[in-house]
Amino acid sequence: xxxxxxxxxxxxxxxxxxxxxxxxxxxxxxxxxxxxxxxxxxxxxxxxxxxxxxxxxxxxxxxxxxxxxxxxxxxxxxxxxxxxxxxxxxxxxxxxxxxxxxxxxxxxxxxxxxxxxxxxxxxxxxxxxxxxxxxxxxxxxxxxxxxxxxxxxxxxxxxxxxxxxxxxxxxxxxxxxxxxxxxxxxxxxxxxxxxxxxxxxxxxxxxxxxxxxxxxxxxxxxxxxxxxxxxxxxxxxxxxxxxxxxxxxxxxxxxxxxxxxxxxxxxxxxxxxxxxxxxxxxxxxxxxxxxxxxxxxxxxxxxxxxxxxxxxxxxxxxxxxxxxxxxxxxxxxxxxxxxxxxxxxxxxxxxxxxxxxxxxxxxxxxxxxxxxxxxxxxxxxxxxxxxxxxxxxxxxxxxxxxxxxxxxxxxxxxxxxxxxxxxxxxxxxxxxxxxxxxxxxxxxxxxxxxxxxxxxxxxxxxxxxxxxxxxxxxxxxxxxxx
Amino acid sequence: xxxxxxxxxxxxxxxxxxxxxxxxxxxxxxxxxxxxxxxxxxxxxxxxxxxxxxxxxxxxxxxxxxxxxxxxxxxxxxxxxxxxxxxxxxxxxxxxxxxxxxxxxxxxxxxxxxxxxxxxxxxxxxxxxxxxxxxxxxxxxxxxxxxxxxxxxxxxxxxxxxxxxxxxxxxxxxxxxxxxxxxxxxxxxxxxxxxxxxxxxxxxxxxxxxxxxxxxxxxxxxxxxxxxxxxxxxxxxxxxxxxxxxxxxxxxxxxxxxxxxxxxxxxxxxxxxxxxxxxxxxxxxxxxxxxxxxxxxxxxxxxxxxxxxxxxxxxxxxxxxxxxxxxxxxxxxxxxxxxxxxxxxxxxxxxxxxxxxxxxxxxxxxxxxxxxxxxxxxxxxxxxxxxxxxxxxxxxxxxxxxxxxxxxxxxxxxxxxxxxxxxxxxxxxxxxxxxxxxxxxxxxxxxxxxxxxxxx
Numbered sequence: 037x038x039x040x041x042x043x044x045x046x047x048x049x050x051x052x053x054x055x056x057x058x059x060x061x062x063x064x065x066x067x068x069x070x071x072x073x074x075x076x077x078x079x080x081x082x083x084x085x086x087x088x089x090x091x092x093x094x095x096x097x098x099x100x101x102x103x104x105x106x107x108x109x110x111x112x113x114x115x116x117x118x119x120x121x122x123x124x125x126x127x128x129x130x131x132x133x134x135x136x137x138x139x140x141x142x143x144x145x146x147x148x149x150x151x152x153x154x155x156x157x158x159x160x161x162x163x164x165x166x167x168x169x170x171x172x173x174x175x176x177x178x179x180x181x182x183x184x185x186x187x188x189x190x191x192x193x194x195x196x197x198x199x200x201x202x203x204x205x206x207x208x209x210x211x212x213x214x215x216x217x218x219x220x221x222x223x224x225x226x227x228x229x230x231x232x233x234x235x236x237x238x239x240x241x242x243x244x245x246x247x248x249x250x251x252x253x254x255x256x257x258x259x260x261x262x263x264x265x266x267x268x269x270x271x272x273x274x275x276x277x278x279x280x281x282x283x284x285x286x287x288x289x290x291x292x293x294x295x296x297x298x299x300x301x302x303x304x305x306x307x308x309x310x311x312x313x314x315x316x317x318x319x320x321x322x323x324x325x326x327x328x329x330x331x332x333x334x335x336x337x338x339x340x341x342x343x344x345x346x347x348x349x350x351x352x353x354x355x356x357x358x359x360x361x362x363x364x365x366x367x368x369x370x371x372x373x374x375x376x377x378x379x380x381x382x383x384x385x386x387x388x389x390x391x392x393x394x395x396x397x398x399x400x401x402x403x404x405x406x407x408x409x410x411x412x413x414x415x416x417x418x419x420x421x422x423x424x425x426x427x428x429x430x431x432x433x434x435x436x437x438x439x440x441x442x443x444x445x446x447x448x449x450x451x452x453x454x455x456x457x458x459x460x461x462x463x464x465x466x467x468x469x470x471x472x473x474x475x476x477x478x479x480x481x482x483x484x485x486x487x488x489x490x491x492x493x494x495x496x497x498x499x500x501x502x503x504x505x506x507x508x509x510x511x512x513x514x515x516x517x518x
Numbered sequence: 519x520x521x522x523x524x525x526x527x528x529x530x531x532x533x534x535x536x537x538x539x540x541x542x543x544x545x546x547x548x549x550x551x552x553x554x555x556x557x558x559x560x561x562x563x564x565x566x567x568x569x570x571x572x573x574x575x576x577x578x579x580x581x582x583x584x585x586x587x588x589x590x591x592x593x594x595x596x597x598x599x600x601x602x603x604x605x606x607x608x609x610x611x612x613x614x615x616x617x618x619x620x621x622x623x624x625x626x627x628x629x630x631x632x633x634x635x636x637x638x639x640x641x642x643x644x645x646x647x648x649x650x651x652x653x654x655x656x657x658x659x660x661x662x663x664x665x666x667x668x669x670x671x672x673x674x675x676x677x678x679x680x681x682x683x684x685x686x687x688x689x690x691x692x693x694x695x696x697x698x699x700x701x702x703x704x705x706x707x708x709x710x711x712x713x714x715x716x717x718x719x720x721x722x723x724x725x726x727x728x729x730x731x732x733x734x735x736x737x738x739x740x741x742x743x744x745x746x747x748x749x750x751x752x753x754x755x756x757x758x759x760x761x762x763x764x765x766x767x768x769x770x771x772x773x774x775x776x777x778x779x780x781x782x783x784x785x786x787x788x789x790x791x792x793x794x795x796x797x798x799x800x801x802x803x804x805x806x807x808x809x810x811x812x813x814x815x816x817x818x819x820x821x822x823x824x825x826x827x828x829x830x831x832x833x834x835x836x837x838x839x840x841x842x843x844x845x846x847x848x849x850x851x852x853x854x855x856x857x858x859x860x861x862x863x864x865x866x867x868x869x870x871x872x873x874x875x876x877x878x879x880x881x882x883x884x885x886x887x888x889x890x891x892x893x894x895x896x897x898x899x900x901x902x903x904x905x906x907x908x909x910x911x912x913x914x915x916x917x918x919x920x921x922x923x924x925x926x927x928x929x930x931x932x933x934x935x936x937x938x939x940x941x942x943x944x945x946x947x948x949x950x951x952x953x954x955x956x957x958x959x960x961x962x963x964x965x966x967x968x969x970x971x972x973x974x
Contacts, residue, residue, distance in 0.1 A: 089570075108569060110549075110567075110568075110569060111907070111910050111911060112907065113907060113908060113910075113911060115911075151827075151837075152827075152828060152833065152837070155826075155827045155828045156828050156897070159826075159828060159897050159901055160897060160900075162900060162901060162904035179908065181904065181907065204837065208836065208837070208843075211840075211843055211866060211867070212843055214867065215794050215843055215864075215867070218793040218794060219793045219794050221793060222790075222791040222792070222793055224685075323791070324789075324790045324791060325684070325685045325791060326680045326684045326685060327677070327680045327681060327684070327685050357618065358614070358618075359602075359611070359614040359615075359618075360614060360615065360618045365611070368674055369610075369611065369667075369670070370670070371670070372669075372670035372671070372672075372673030372674050372677070373673075373677070374674070374677055375674060375677045375678040375681050395677070395680075395681050395685075396677060397676075397677065397680060427615070427618065427619055430618070430619045430620075430621065431618045431619065431621055433621065434619075434620060434621015434622070434640060434643075435621040435622065435623060435639075436621070437570060437571060437572050437621075437640050438572055438621075438623060438638050438639075438640075440570050440572075441567075441569065441570040441572040441743070441913055442569075442911045442912050442913070443911050444911055444912075
């Protein structure tokens with residue numbers, strides 16, 4: 037493709053739109069008969085939020101699951117997402133990779149079905165189900181046809197209630213991990229991440245890595261124990277989009293979560309405070325390839341910081357806006373030094389960074405880094421123009437509906453809002469938050485956050501022209517030329 | 519390595535749509551596409567999806583890397599970049615600026631068989647997108663300044679080539695293998711082009727290419743999303759409909775059957791970046807467009823043989839013998855001319871490439887000999903057909919399916935009937951397709967990706 041995808045999709049403040057309590061439709065007698073073995077269900081209380089981008093039905097199932105559902109009847113499919121706060125950061129020391137082991141094994145057999153039988157059953161149902169773990173979150177997703185959604189949900193229920201964690205698939209997981217430990221050593225993205233985490237927060241759980249020893253120490257028993265800590269009822273968030281009603285979805289969700297423990301204790305994750313950096317040469321990680329990956333990182337702010345939205349809008353002009361960003365304009369369009377350069381804000385709960393990256397041939401790595409620094413300094417010294425700010429707002433607000441044109445995207449958007457606790461009215465207020473950003477604030481935030489001398493630069497490859505002496509000299513001449 | 523969504527979904531569903539019992543009776547509000555031609559010969563396809571007030575607007579040109587003149591490899595792709603630069607009415611950079619100010623996302627891609635440009639945008643902006651796209655169909659300006667935009671874009675493409683291919687040992691090897699497989703065929707050179715030939719492309723090459731291929735009768739408009747055919751027709755007639763055909767677009771494509779390999783070959787590539795070996799064999803495959811029935815049968819057969827965790831190859835090599843960490847079979851059937859059918863595996867620690875190869879070929883031979891069970895075939899073909907329903911969740915996917923099919927000379931009907939067609943593949947057809955591809959009279963190129971000597 038010609039242009040890489042634009043970085044879209046962060047967000048901002050909370051406010052509630054009007055909500056309407058709807059009475060549930062009367063339960064048909066047949067339904068009651070079918071559910072004869074179950075306790076009489078309490079009437080489902082559904083709160084409907086009719087927003088600009090989605091009509092969200094919010095309810096808590098009798099089994100205790102908090103659900104956001106968008107009913108979309110036009111395609112006979114259902115997208116389901118589940119997430120629990122707590123992930124890799126909860127791996128005990130020496131057992132790095134335990135959360136991964138949990139996620140990997142969730143579709144590797146349950147109840148009477150071994151791995152092959154479970155996978156075969158998913159194929160027969162034309163469904164997918166799988167889990168993943170990140171630093172702070174454990175997530176599972178499923179897609180299914182509404183024709184057989186009850187069977188699909190029953191299969192998922194067995195995975196949560198009675199997962200097997202058999203030795204066979206577990207051993208395969210360990211084998212794959214051992215291979216992964218080797219291949220990561222020539223993966224530029226991984227090498228850049230490792231250099232960055234070692235430089236900025238070496239003692240934090242986020243900097244820990246799987247090792248041969250930690251992977252070898254993992255066992256099915258430990259993973260099962262960890263699964264019962266990661267996946268519990270009281271931290272569960274559910275979002276769903278598809279051709280179902282709340283009343284249809286509720287018994288299926290309750291079956292799915294029935295086997296989960298009510299609650300668990302996980303270790304607290306400490307906040308990371310980034311060190312103040314002195315101007316320094318880039319950290320070079322040697323990798324024999326024709327291009328150098330340049331990654332540059334500085335501090336950012338939390339999601340609920342008053343400056344978050346200002347930074348988000350500024351990021352468009354800086355490096356988030358594809359061809360409309362200054363970094364892309366200068367380094368790609370004008371200088372032909374790269375296929376693409378992008379920046380983005382990570383406004384995590386425990387770490388906040390503002391990071392950019394791009395690749396250039398090894399011979400031009402020095403020029404590339406210099407060019408990035410010159411652009412950053414220009415933001416610090418001169419801020420942005422009224423026109424740039426208006427363009428940023430026009431794109432960020434005008435393109436927002438593009439994130440809501442599929443069931444899978446809407447389920448994901450809702451989960452993002454729930455994880456960041458932005459409130460059910462967020463979709464409707466978000467564009468107003470973008471519009472409210474002022475030029476004065478953008479310039480202030482640029483000055484505070486984009487000073488290149490406080491950034492960590494990492495170069496992975498065999499970069500030329502970035503040694504101390506060479507760099508200082510050329511840097512001065514470029515500034516003189518301007 | 520985290521693994522996410524395993525299961526019955528087939529990742530690569532190129533032709534994938536649910537079936538109609540009878541297309542003639544499809545209700546007007548369904549997702550069935552409507553098609554018509556403008557007076558100047560430009561075909562229009564409208565795919566309704568009224569879930570969100572958003573449209574995907576695409577223009578497909580019937581030209582790709584297959585059509586490049588000898589020595590001019592990469593011109594189709596470089597030209598695609600140049601299309602974003604400047605027209606009689608738009609200054610450099612203005613195209614992207616207008617799209618972005620209208621809240622749109624735009625991009626383009628080039629394949630061997632076609633070139634496509636697209637904008638995703640709120641539906642109110644559809645007319646503006648058509649104006650922009652129609653403008654660059656006739657009014658493109660190519661900068662012939664030796665220090666100018668064409669030349670700097672050429673440098674960008676060279677960086678793109680490094681990023682996509684030259685940084686990645688596995689892709690470097692694949693480029694060499696495909697070049698051998700397609701030797702003598704226009705697909706022989708990869709889409710992005712040879713570095714030396716790209717470096718020598720001139721603004722004049724760009725201009726010639728533009729005149730030869732960019733004209734309404736050589737283009738297809740595809741709009742998916744929250745619009746009606748009537749709305750699209752009105753907007754399209756006011757924009758694209760005003761363009762007079764150049765008269766120089768000859769419409770001749772350089773497609774031709776890919777000759778069968780006449781001997782086995784082996785290509786080995788070692789690189790210090792490789793830490794895990796990969797073994798592959800590339801055979802002559804088939805094409806959905808040329809021979810749909812055989813292509814669908816092969817798709818079903820390769821799904822059973824090596825399509826996922828439940829497949830014969832994976833179960834035997836990875837699960838039972840534990841000699842591999844991956845084992846798969848697949849085919850590239852979505853090109854106009856015949857692409858490869860591939861067997862691929864990566865060894866478990868301590869297993870030699872020769873032993874891995876032997877284990878793979880034993881399992882393939884076993885499958886060829888015993889054939890497939892009815893249950894396996896039913897499961898595979900239902901998975902493929904169901905992927906069509908899932909495709910409907912993305913208007914971009916839908917626009918791509920119809921656009922690519924039509925740009926290669928296929929029909930809307932062939933897309934619509936895919937689920938029924940694939941469900942009708944019999945066990946006999948599936949095994950016959952696989953037996954033909956891997957038959958004793960067929961040859962292959964073996965590819966071995968290896969760590970550098972002395973490396974782990």
